[in-house]
Amino acid sequence: MPKRNISDISQLIDDDLKRFNELFKQSLKSKVALVDLITRYILKQKGKKVRPLLVLLASKISGGVTERSYRGAILVELLHTATLVHDDVVDNAETRRSFPSINAVWKNKVAVLMGDYLLAKGLMKAVDGSDYDFLKVITNTVKRMSEGELLQTSKTRKLDNDQETYFRIISDKTASLLSTCCEIGARASTNDESKIAAMREYGENLGIAFQIRDDILDYVGTSTLLGKPLGADIKEKKITLPLIYALKNSKADEAKKIIKNLKSGEKKIDVNLIIEFTKNNGGIEYAEKIAKEYSNKAIQNLSIFIESEYKSALQDLAVFVVERTK
């Protein structure tokens, strides 16, 4: 088990996170009643706030939290919330953190518009604060996230994925935002480009490690109240690192059988068969090894910063993301 989980790490900057929550709530006010109703609904679903946590910790080790750190944290959380709202439309999700999803309660129409609204709000914040450096980073991130999802969609449809494309997808759809959080946090408190680059790379490596672990948990996790059921990705024909490795390192006829089963339609896909195949062909161990490598790289990226409790927290976070069991 990792030394500390997200809650333990959040404790360390409890006051900063409280102030963030206050400012975040204020930033969501609208004169349209339906918008206010939905934002109150979103605020009730307290997420782990990993992205603001990253922004604030990155600021802490780069020189200290500033007003710009809070603006950056609000920007990334608004963007993240917008993408969650759109993702639920994208995935036809019925629930989000055990609440009915916005598209389930108010239909796709409202969910699409609400996502656009939240994104615009975040960008307006950055414009109003003249945080043009944040805008440069974040607009590129929005582009990468949608490109990554679209690439995954087309690969899923064709049932065709290789390790190189897999890394491109997870870098764009997941690591880009975590990297942006760390970069923005650093930019909020220093002009030192070497520190900014180090934090950007830390975030990228952390994100890749996080996503590989997420993909592993589809094979070995336990379904929990809040989590996805085991094999959810498999059912959606998402071919991720464990299976990519297993398919490449198994006998040709076995691999053929697996591909045939995946092509047989959602209801006929035999999740247990595919999980067993992946385990037996070393897919899990391989993916765990790679995730650990990225986690180590992330920890390496922190080496230019002086020792502090915040640096330790970021180190522990890199360990946590690859050792977590849900």
Next chain:
Amino acid sequence: MPKRNISDISQLIDDDLKRFNELFKQSLKSKVALVDLITRYILKQKGKKVRPLLVLLASKISGGVTERSYRGAILVELLHTATLVHDDVVDNAETRRSFPSINAVWKNKVAVLMGDYLLAKGLMKAVDGSDYDFLKVITNTVKRMSEGELLQTSKTRKLDNDQETYFRIISDKTASLLSTCCEIGARASTNDESKIAAMREYGENLGIAFQIRDDILDYVGTSTLLGKPLGADIKEKKITLPLIYALKNSKADEAKKIIKNLKSGEKKIDVNLIIEFTKNNGGIEYAEKIAKEYSNKAIQNLSIFIESEYKSALQDLAVFVVERTK
């Protein structure tokens, strides 16, 4: 009939529009094949390009077209395209300009992501060009457009609309973008705030006049190959200016009957009954009068500019939007 239509007016700046089309095409390139496929699909559907036309004409009368004018035109066209793609999800539309809509061909998932991608691309262009003044205007516009649509959605659901709310909705959902086009066009070629304000107001008034005419055409228009069928808004229970006026200026029991019919469910809504009611109670004439007032205001806004063929074109455009029959 108006003196000139959109095509006639576009002729005047044919070379500038050609250059815009070239640059717009270039700006849509992506390394993800699915994205390129969809953008090629979008580019095949040649729209009227009203928004780039407005940007370029606004630049022409404010001092001349600059490189920034083209960047502004690309920004607004990307944003407009993004909202069309999202609107089709929002409206569950099957076709767009007689082509199957993106959500119909590639499903909602791809349409939502593609809209996000196009929006991000537009904003990145503005960031890369350091057009921060454009960003300030455009992010506020994205927010207003989504708020306007959400306000309309909640009013439609409750079957409750009044003239004040109607104007708020059409100002936010339609006029805001046309106003932004004119403002951006002016900003691209002058620092004179009085000219910028005049163009912004011209665009706002033009947009309101345009939308009122659009709403009138739901009652008196003829269904065409490219247009919506007569009474499409009525079927969706969108209560617009002609009906708002008629409901307020008819006998109470008649109005009650109409509201009852609107509440009876989409299949039972009697479009002809409601159109007749609206006509008989002066709703069309009233809406036409108001649209003409906004058109005149728009023409008034141009008075500070010296006479030129571009100024005449913008005057004719203001006449066209309220006299068009489709």
